[in-house]
């Protein structure tokens with residue numbers, strides 16, 4: 001792949017877009033702030049020199065006092081400006097990266113997303129992207145600041161005495177060797193740590209989602225093994241991390257502060273020999289042995305870099321996943337042809353084999369078959385939730401792979417068995433991004449037989465689904481989903497067991513809502529409940545992972561053993577009525 005070896009920093013800059021300007025300005029301010037570090041040391045050295053030369057007057061004190069003050073004030077002021085600029089740039093960049101990742105994910109095939117668990121995606125969108133802020137707003141300017149100051153001082157020390165200046169670097173070289181070891185250990189551990197956090201996130205999501213089950217079966221938190229295992233795995237990784245990182249961290253800090261052990265004996269030796277003046281000896285004994293402690297925060301930046309590099313890598317992996325792009329406009333005709341299609345989720349087992357169906361524009365087709373036969377898989381291929389493994393699917397004579405993906409999704413409405421409602425208001429849930437007036441929304445809701453119910457709520461269409469979500473019954477949620485599809489008014493409609501939530505009380509309402517929804521569209525209905533099937537123009541039987549029969553209700557009744565049995569069972573079930581006699585159920 002083209003971008004495989006792209007430098008993480010240049011990737012981050014690319015993702016930041018125009019916000020780079022703020023980030024570069026922040027880096028410049030940090031650099032200047034780092035340079036200011038030299039000023040107080042220069043002032044102090046001059047004062048020491050003046051004291052030893054017996055030339056220190058009140059004027060000299062004031063002169064260097066002002067220089068030292070200006071140096072310190074400038075250092076902090078520039079560092080503050082750098083912080084403001086870096087935060088501004090970082091938060092704008094963060095927003096941009098989040099949008100890029102979300103948009104990219106929306107264009108990714110569902111199959112690729114399904115391979116990742118929800119926790120992993122949450123870790124990328126939240127924790128990993130948040131770490132980019134840590135880098136852009138803090139690590140980057142701080143790195144420049146902490147590195148510039150000591151370099152500037154070192155150059156200054158070189159101008160005073162080169163051998164002693166070089167000697168001052170010995171502790172730093174040792175400390176950096178240790179930091180390198182620490183860094184290489186950290187990157188593999190960090191990867192494990194990230195995986196442990198992703199598993200923990202997934203387990204928490206599953207744990208909270210399955211809370212009803214935990215309560216219903218009195219399982220208790222300890223019995224939720226996946227969750228407690230994820231917690232202990234994560235704990236284990238971080239324990240190993242602290243054990244491995246602790247000793248090198250302590251060594252790094254101590255060695256950096258050991259400069260005085262080199263500077264005092266060597267400096268003293270040269271001073272006694274008369275090679276250097278007293279002021280130079282004092283300068284090196286104090287400044288030369290201490291200035292390197294300024295780079296101590298670089299150690300923290302080192303481990304933070306490892307986390308950031310990992311985060312960049314994870315985000316980049318998502319952004320490099322292939323997406324659906326290009327393609328031409330959606331065709332005017334809406335007939336569908338599924339031609340010799342085979343499909344496998346895992347690339348090994350075919351869940352669909354050599355399926356062929358033709359649906360005319362405006363026709364309604366019922367898809368019937370035993371559980372697990374592949375009905376849902378087949379209809380999902382039409383909206384490219386997944387791509388076919390073999391064969392082709394055409395709409396209006398155009399291969400769906402050649403149709404602009406967003407337009408394809410726009411022109412197909414799907415009502416699923418489980419209606420998903422977002423946390424917004426009922427109004428937002430029906431609009432779902434469509435620009436529709438409240439009257440248009442109510443008209444759709446009326447057709448979906450749900451307007452009366454919504455209006456009976458205390459704040460009607462403004463009712464938040466988040467707070468009222470649990471009081472909506474399955475049938476109500478389903479009719480809200482149908483209203484959403486009516487409003488979208490797409491020419492192709494796929495109903496995947498959309499009547500499954502119907503109970504005897506709201507069966508008639510859901511049937512009416514579906515009839516209103518299907519008017520004038522090319523419709524595919526997956527239905528276990530055969531009552532809806534006889535209203536369709538034709539029936540296709542998906543059995544044993546292929547389309548075993550297709551035709552009108554009467555034709556399929558004759559040709560398909562599965563359908564004739566299912567129809568017989570359905571009619572028999574309709575004629576059964578139960579009466580309770582002596583506490584026992586009897587079929588009449």
Ligand SMILES: Nc1ncnc2c1ncn2[C@@H]1O[C@H](COP(=O)(O)OP(=O)(O)OP(=O)(O)O)[C@@H](O)[C@H]1O
Pocket residue numbers: 114345346351369370371372373374375376377378
């Ligand atoms: N995301 C997936 N990954 C792997 N296998 C899957 C996935 N979704 C479904 N399957 C498998 O594909 C096969 C067909 O499933 P599908 O949901 O299409 O059947 P169906 O006929 O719609 O069943 P039902 O009537 O019970 O809903 C099943 O064996 C199922 O376990």
